[in-house]
Amino acid sequence: MSGFGAALLNSLDIGLLLFVIAVGLNIVFGVLNVINFAHGALYMLGAYLAYTLINLVGLSFWPTLLLAPLGVAAVAVLIDRLVLRFIYQRDVADSLLLTFALLLIINESVRSIWGSGIHVVEPPPILQGTVRVFGGPSYPIYSLFVILVGLLLLAGLWYLFNRTRVGRIMRAAALDRDMAEALGINTKRVVTGVFAFGAWLAAVGGAVAAPMRAIDPGMGDKIIIESFIVVVIGGLGSFPGALIGALALGLMHGFGGRYMPEINMLLPFVGMALVLLFKPTGIMGKGATA
Amino acid sequence: MKQTILLGALLVALIGLVALPWFAPYFYIFIVTEILIMGLFAASFNLVFGYTGMLSFGHAAFFGVGCYATAMTLLHLKWPFLYCLVLSVGAGALLALVIGFFSVRLNEVYFAMLTLAFGMMVFSVAHHWRSVTNGSDGIAGFTLGDFGLGLDLTLGNPAVYYHVVLVFVVVAAAVLYLIGRSSFGMILQAIRQNPERVAFCGLNVRSYRLAAFTLGGAFAGLAGGLMAPFLRVASPEMLHWSTSAEPVLMSILGGTGYFLGPFVGSAMFILLETWITSITQAWMLFLGIVLALMVMFFRRGLLGTFLDWWLERK
Amino acid sequence: MSEPILSIQDLTKHFGGNAAVSGITLDVQPRETLAIIGPNGAGKTTFYNMVSGRMTPTRGKVLLDGRDITGLPPHRISRLGVSRSFQINNIFTEMTVRENVEVALAALHHHSRRWFNLASRDTVLQEEAQALLDRLSIGGLAERRAGVISYGDKRLLEIAVVLATRPRLVLLDEPTAGMTPDETRRVTGLVKSLADSGDYTFLITEHDMEVVFSLADRILVMHRGEALVVGTPEEVRRHPEVRRAYLGEEDEEQQEAGA
Numbered sequence: 001m002s003g004f005g006a007a008l009l010n011s012l013d014i015g016l017l018l019f020v021i022a023v024g025l026n027i028v029f030g031v032l033n034v035i036n037f038a039h040g041a042l043y044m045l046g047a048y049l050a051y052t053l054i055n056l057v058g059l060s061f062w063p064t065l066l067l068a069p070l071g072v073a074a075v076a077v078l079i080d081r082l083v084l085r086f087i088y089q090r091d092v093a094d095s096l097l098l099t100f101a102l103l104l105i106i107n108e109s110v111r112s113i114w115g116s117g118i119h120v121v122e123p124p125p126i127l128q129g130t131v132r133v134f135g136g137p138s139y140p141i142y143s144l145f146v147i148l149v150g151l152l153l154l155a156g157l158w159y160l161f162n163r164t165r166v167g168r169i170m171r172a173a174a175l176d177r178d179m180a181e182a183l184g185i186n187t188k189r190v191v192t193g194v195f196a197f198g199a200w201l202a203a204v205g206g207a208v209a210a211p212m213r214a215i216d217p218g219m220g221d222k223i224i225i226e227s228f229i230v231v232v233i234g235g236l237g238s239f240p241g242a243l244i245g246a247l248a249l250g251l252m253h254g255f256g257g258r259y260m261p262e263i264n265m266l267l268p269f270v271g272m273a274l275v276l277l278f279k280p281t282g283i284m285g286k287g288a289t290a
Numbered sequence: 291m292k293q294t295i296l297l298g299a300l301l302v303a304l305i306g307l308v309a310l311p312w313f314a315p316y317f318y319i320f321i322v323t324e325i326l327i328m329g330l331f332a333a334s335f336n337l338v339f340g341y342t343g344m345l346s347f348g349h350a351a352f353f354g355v356g357c358y359a360t361a362m363t364l365l366h367l368k369w370p371f372l373y374c375l376v377l378s379v380g381a382g383a384l385l386a387l388v389i390g391f392f393s394v395r396l397n398e399v400y401f402a403m404l405t406l407a408f409g410m411m412v413f414s415v416a417h418h419w420r421s422v423t424n425g426s427d428g429i430a431g432f433t434l435g436d437f438g439l440g441l442d443l444t445l446g447n448p449a450v451y452y453h454v455v456l457v458f459v460v461v462a463a464a465v466l467y468l469i470g471r472s473s474f475g476m477i478l479q480a481i482r483q484n485p486e487r488v489a490f491c492g493l494n495v496r497s498y499r500l501a502a503f504t505l506g507g508a509f510a511g512l513a514g515g516l517m518a519p520f521l522r523v524a525s526p527e528m529l530h531w532s533t534s535a536e537p538v539l540m541s542i543l544g545g546t547g548y549f550l551g552p553f554v555g556s557a558m559f560i561l562l563e564t565w566i567t568s569i570t571q572a573w574m575l576f577l578g579i580v581l582a583l584m585v586m587f588f589r590r591g592l593l594g595t596f597l598d599w600w601l602e603r604k
Numbered sequence: 605m606s607e608p609i610l611s612i613q614d615l616t617k618h619f620g621g622n623a624a625v626s627g628i629t630l631d632v633q634p635r636e637t638l639a640i641i642g643p644n645g646a647g648k649t650t651f652y653n654m655v656s657g658r659m660t661p662t663r664g665k666v667l668l669d670g671r672d673i674t675g676l677p678p679h680r681i682s683r684l685g686v687s688r689s690f691q692i693n694n695i696f697t698e699m700t701v702r703e704n705v706e707v708a709l710a711a712l713h714h715h716s717r718r719w720f721n722l723a724s725r726d727t728v729l730q731e732e733a734q735a736l737l738d739r740l741s742i743g744g745l746a747e748r749r750a751g752v753i754s755y756g757d758k759r760l761l762e763i764a765v766v767l768a769t770r771p772r773l774v775l776l777d778e779p780t781a782g783m784t785p786d787e788t789r790r791v792t793g794l795v796k797s798l799a800d801s802g803d804y805t806f807l808i809t810e811h812d813m814e815v816v817f818s819l820a821d822r823i824l825v826m827h828r829g830e831a832l833v834v835g836t837p838e839e840v841r842r843h844p845e846v847r848r849a850y851l852g853e854e855d856e857e858q859q860e861a862g863a
Contacts, residue, residue, distance in 0.1 A: 097581065224406075280395050473721055476716075483697060486658075487694050
């Protein structure tokens with residue numbers, strides 16, 4: 001039972017973090033109609049900025065949690081203004097190629113600036129150590145903190161998409177681009193804002209993950225693949241879909257890691273293949289067939 | 291007239307390639323061998339992208355699997371090289387058939403995502419399945435024996451191996467070219483331009499896409515098989531998405547609109563790589579910047595832009 | 605009455621909560637030309653999309669020669685002899701005009717499965733394509749790139765591609781939209797001669813009432829997804845509800861002037 005409890009917490013921890021990142025991918029896709037291949041690289045950038053601010057600048061954890069994602073969002077604004085602007089009117093393939101080029105550029109820049117080694121960030125003192133939950137074995141406080149952040153962002157995003165005008169427009173845009181255009185949503189500022197918001201979400205994920213994951217130049221690759229699996233399972237452009245997909249992946253990792261470690265890493269792909277077989281557009285998805 | 295000039299230029303280039311070992315030092319033989327193999331890899335990608343319009347970010351899976359197939363049969367079974375290559379072709383095609391089955395059903399955004407994801411799945415299998423693939427160290431220590439067919443070739447000699455590669459690449463390129471010019475190839479190009487109209491002409495677009503994707507996988511497998519003895523190792527890096535980026539960039543660099551574009555792109559890519567990596571470590575950064583600039587300002591590629599201009603000229 | 609070539613039964617399509625097409629029931633006789641008219645948003649294109657396999661109906665059936673083809677994919681329906689054009693030009697812009705037709709012919713004759721022929725030497729297809737283009741009076745454009753020919757010629761080319769699949773039932777979606785009066789006359793004359801040849805059954809959606817009344821054997825008037833009335837042009841012209849809902853005073857005057 002205790003093992004089950006820990007696996008469940010692990011699943012939540014991984015799943016909610018993944019949700020925050022994947023939902024950013026989805027929002028950007030919704031409005032730009034393009035999958036940002038550099039989304040994982042932006043997540044990684046968030047983690048590296050957090051590392052820099054905490055370990056090199058000497059800032060404490062809490063302001064870093066605020067500043068690192070904002071820094072990445074600023075980078076995203078630059079990317080949008082200087083690069084993506086050129087291809088919004090073009091073929092989908094061109095925009096995919098361009099975000100793929102951004103992935104190469106950001107990955108290699110990170111490697112050049114921070115080196116190929118692994119960096120570690122300590123959690124703030126208050127979040128260090130373990131507590132006993134479910135009356136079972138002790139569980140890291142920081143993981144509980146990640147779950148809390150995930151839940152807060154989930155609530156915040158729910159509020160944004162259901163209770164605010166901006167959010168409703170964004171959601172409408174993700175589901176129906178024609179309507180978005182009718183609403184005049186594709187003005188430059190909105191596109192830039194949405195791209196930066198997506199990047200911000202990725203970077204929040206990165207900054208939150210920094211104290212518990214190894215920071216190395218490969219961390220973005222892993223997360224972008226998992227985000228892809230999440231949106232394919234859940235349905236591209238669907239927000240409930242991103243949550244379902246992320247939690248499903250969290251469960252695969254949480255329980256797969258505990259009960260079948262040999263094939264754990266293949267589980268997400270098997271899950272994705274099964275969804276593709278029976279519901280090609282994802283659990284919550286519609287349309288998009290070729 | 292212009293056709294004749296082009297054909298003549300091609301012939302001169304071919305003669306130069308055949309004669310290369312007699313006047314060029316080993317260093318250049320190695321470089322041109324790599325250019326040829328990677329050119330074939332890029333051309334197999336361009337059948338999928340430039341012809342059929344499917345942008346794959348996972349093409350390294352088929353290249354890598356071909357490389358592993360040849361390396362492992364050489365190591366464990368000591369087959370003649372030709373048979374190893376046949377196996378590589380089969381392995382690339384089979385893997386492409388499986389991955390393609392899941393990936394060609396949806397639109398191009400999905401296709402790009404799925405090919406990257408499945409490609410990385412193959413990478414992590416190679417990385418983690420140590421008992422078979424030897425993990426991150428890869429398969430090494432194999433040696434080339436006979437070629438097969440009773441031919442007596444010293445494959446260990448770089449000049450001989452270069453000629454073997456040249457023959458395989460030229461024949462494979464000719465086959466690819468002819469496929470592109472066939473009725474089947476015409477349908478593939480029609481699918482790139484307007485898949486819906488092709489469907490309403492009574493063709494199952496999905497199966498044509500899958501056929502093109504499988505074919506691309508087969509030729510990538512062949513390129514991978516040729517790569518194994520050249521590198522003397524089959525390692526997971528060859529399956530990584532950054533390897534998938536290479537044919538993408540080569541095709542864009544040379545131009546996706548002409549058959550020889552990927553080969554020209556491969557030559558430029560490898561010459562640049564040799565030059566840049568002697569100056570800086572950040573080769574991938576350079577790659578990314580070049581790719582971005584090409585896509586933004588120079589979408590037809592270098593050969594493509596030149597030929598567009600030259601063929602239009604009176 | 606002979607066996608209908610196309611039989612539509614209670615065909616319905618919902619988007620979200622809204623019915624784009626609702627409960628259409630209709631028989632189309634072989635070799636007749638049936639025009640479908642109705643204001644924008646009446647559901648004409650959605651109706652086409654369901655008949656041609658582009659969309660799956662929410663409810664109802666489509667029978668071709670008595671065979672249920674509801675929900676079959678487009679390529680299967682095309683193989684059964686149904687072909688369609690689109691409101692927006694739907695051709696292969698980077699190919700030559702003749703190659704556009706060759707694609708359809710390659711599909712028809714299964715040359716599309718040939719991997720080792722030279723398409724540029726496939727004289728059988730080329731001659732057949734040229735003959736078809738000549739018949740549509742755009743034979744002179746055969747070598748031009750399809751993306752650069754005039755708008756009207758593109759529409760004719762699309763009809764050529766549609767006919768190249770040798771359909772028995774042809775669905776034309778606004779074939780004269782955006783055409784000059786001269787081009788409109790060309791297309792009208794063409795459809796009329798094809799219809800008179802007795803090889804084809806036509807469904808045509810059209811805004812130009814002059815075209816409709818000169819071509820149609822029968823007219824289906826759609827309004828808000830429903831079939832308002834089906835009948836001969838004369839019956840439709842006289843129908844009071846049609847006059848109120850669709851034709852209106854102004855259009856009526858135009859027809860009087862046109863006739």
